[in-house]
Amino acid sequence: MEHRLLSEHYYKEGHSSLAGYKSLGGYETLHKVLDKTPEEVVCIVKDSGLRGRGGAGFPTGVKWGFLPNNSEPRYLLCNADEGEPCTFKDRLIMEKAPHQLIEGMLISAWGIKSHKSYIYIRGEYQNCIRIMEKAIRSAYDEGYLGKNVCGRDFHHDMDIYVGAGAYICGEETGMISSLEGKKGQPKLKPPFPAVRGYLDKPTIVNNVETLAAVVVILRDGVEAFRSIGTEKSPGTKFFSVSGCVRTPGNYEVPLAYPLMDLIELAGGLREGRKLKAVIPGGSSAPVLTAKECEKARMDFESLAELGSMLGSGSVIVMDDSCSMVDMLSVIEQFYHHESCGQCTPCREGTGWLSKVVDDILKGQGRIHDLSLIQGIAENMMGKTICALSDAAALPAISFVTKFRDEFEQHIRKTLVQKKEEGLSA
Amino acid sequence: MEKSATLDKKFQLSEEGLAFVKKEMNRYETKRSAILPCLYRVQKENGGWVSPGAVSYLSQVMDIPEAQINEVLLFYTMYNKRPVGKLHIQVCCNLSCAMNGSRELVDHLCNNFHVKEGEKSTDDMVTISRVECLGACDIAPMAQVNETYIGPLKKETVVDQIKGLLKQD
Ligand SMILES: Cc1cc2nc3c(=O)[nH]c(=O)nc-3n(C[C@H](O)[C@H](O)[C@H](O)COP(=O)(O)O)c2cc1C
Ligand code: SF4
Ligand code: FES
Numbered sequence: 001m002e003h004r005l006l007s008e009h010y011y012k013e014g015h016s017s018l019a020g021y022k023s024l025g026g027y028e029t030l031h032k033v034l035d036k037t038p039e040e041v042v043c044i045v046k047d048s049g050l051r052g053r054g055g056a057g058f059p060t061g062v063k064w065g066f067l068p069n070n071s072e073p074r075y076l077l078c079n080a081d082e083g084e085p086c087t088f089k090d091r092l093i094m095e096k097a098p099h100q101l102i103e104g105m106l107i108s109a110w111g112i113k114s115h116k117s118y119i120y121i122r123g124e125y126q127n128c129i130r131i132m133e134k135a136i137r138s139a140y141d142e143g144y145l146g147k148n149v150c151g152r153d154f155h156h157d158m159d160i161y162v163g164a165g166a167y168i169c170g171e172e173t174g175m176i177s178s179l180e181g182k183k184g185q186p187k188l189k190p191p192f193p194a195v196r197g198y199l200d201k202p203t204i205v206n207n208v209e210t211l212a213a214v215v216v217i218l219r220d221g222v223e224a225f226r227s228i229g230t231e232k233s234p235g236t237k238f239f240s241v242s243g244c245v246r247t248p249g250n251y252e253v254p255l256a257y258p259l260m261d262l263i264e265l266a267g268g269l270r271e272g273r274k275l276k277a278v279i280p281g282g283s284s285a286p287v288l289t290a291k292e293c294e295k296a297r298m299d300f301e302s303l304a305e306l307g308s309m310l311g312s313g314s315v316i317v318m319d320d321s322c323s324m325v326d327m328l329s330v331i332e333q334f335y336h337h338e339s340c341g342q343c344t345p346c347r348e349g350t351g352w353l354s355k356v357v358d359d360i361l362k363g364q365g366r367i368h369d370l371s372l373i374q375g376i377a378e379n380m381m382g383k384t385i386c387a388l389s390d391a392a393a394l395p396a397i398s399f400v401t402k403f404r405d406e407f408e409q410h411i412r413k414t415l416v417q418k419k420e421e422g423l424s425a
Numbered sequence: 426m427e428k429s430a431t432l433d434k435k436f437q438l439s440e441e442g443l444a445f446v447k448k449e450m451n452r453y454e455t456k457r458s459a460i461l462p463c464l465y466r467v468q469k470e471n472g473g474w475v476s477p478g479a480v481s482y483l484s485q486v487m488d489i490p491e492a493q494i495n496e497v498l499l500f501y502t503m504y505n506k507r508p509v510g511k512l513h514i515q516v517c518c519n520l521s522c523a524m525n526g527s528r529e530l531v532d533h534l535c536n537n538f539h540v541k542e543g544e545k546s547t548d549d550m551v552t553i554s555r556v557e558c559l560g561a562c563d564i565a566p567m568a569q570v571n572e573t574y575i576g577p578l579k580k581e582t583v584v585d586q587i588k589g590l591l592k593q594d
Binding site: 161181199 | 452458501520521565572
């Protein structure tokens, strides 16, 4: 069953309007929070153990603690770029609960003492952009944004920035470059954005879901939040389940939920199909075999133990109709297309990976290409400005090692076909 | 969107367009941040793409070097550097859509509308291209038609669906 902690009211009529949100208790937490000191708010978020929902799972309160202790202006940047393939949970939050996001951002802004925030939304999300624009306007009208938030001595301005089609702008420093009106190229860290970010000022970047979760943490308290999920992965998480399932969609469940049960929530597999593999955390995460899926639980630690990642929480389900060679070629073409080209291992590596896998797919592969893939991928890891290079390498390694038989069979089969064609020509 | 999909070099923004640019230039902390939203505006008023002439024009209006605008234009995929049809049909071919037959839909659409992938049909009506995941895998296989998402698409009905959209406005 779903555990609708954030999404309790998502499917109720009118919840996306300010009046509807307020009638269901919305913005009450913000009122309460403004009686606490910012330091208390940061402390609560730290104690809650909330971990970033954008991909890396970094503890949110700890990140906020990295802000320098000075009076420089600081920015809050909400990451609504949602570019990780097969992730669509932030879209749900913005469409169903724009004011929950705004409230979460205001609470966070109070905690980190920020007077200006941006929501960076991918350009394709026209519907979310319209909804968020309208929500921000009504929040200004009702005194939740602007000079005196909730009539208190706190001013905060919020705006939207619209991306223009580049996966790399989801990476926090790439996003900052883009917001500055430049190419969305990531920057070397350190310095981290919390120290030097947007316009060289301290900047906190958090994912949509992370900021929405801040509302329920401050509403219910640390203990209630920690009673869900595990010690190291507390709370609930939205999972975008898609691919070969009957009812693809977003499902909110406690962290550490069994993967197989999650697939069942999404309607299970189609009639007569068998599970082949699952990518549990967006296309950057190493793939799990059907056998591994049986024992997989959806939290940061359990998936790391299985050699994969929770990532953005997108669960890509593949049944026996999928060719693993084909799927890997789709993945590697994506990373090749999206590499920003600054780092040689990434620019060249993604190009080679996509070429070699595509050759195999088209029947021009050789068995030794499999070790070639492994070699290229290993040389792409841990050497670049951002994690895109690793994100391209990890699936390649996991696909060719875990599904080596299928890759070899594909190579042999197409080789035989070629020979036969050669003979008959 | 404008009727003719190939407006030319003598591009100029409408009065509202100019007002938009002025507003955007004051909206963010730096003027430079206005480049992305202004390029969208130019694209909209230029029939769906950003011509070199439009870049020079925007550079003058914003008083920002052409090189800075071009750098942005070339980096982001949502700005079209070539003319597109009245309907720009962008079919997602990432994992979940591919598993559900989206690549076959691209071929099917191209055949039916007599157009090569990524090119504009001779009657200026459609451009069909492949894109990466649009964050709507719950309605896979899906496509973005101008600003709207459609899906789950079916091979039997998709051509009529597009023809229906062409008849609107
Ligand atoms: C290549 C790449 C793409 C990313 N894309 C996204 C994205 O679309 N959305 C997101 O929230 N985080 C994305 N991230 C992670 C961000 O860099 C950052 O860690 C995150 O927004 C921090 O927020 P959180 O701590 O709340 O998760 C991406 C990272 C990399 C390396
Ligand atoms: S790793 Fe790739 S995407 Fe990231 S900065 Fe380097 S070249 Fe760009
Ligand atoms: S894979 Fe097509 S919308 Fe995500």
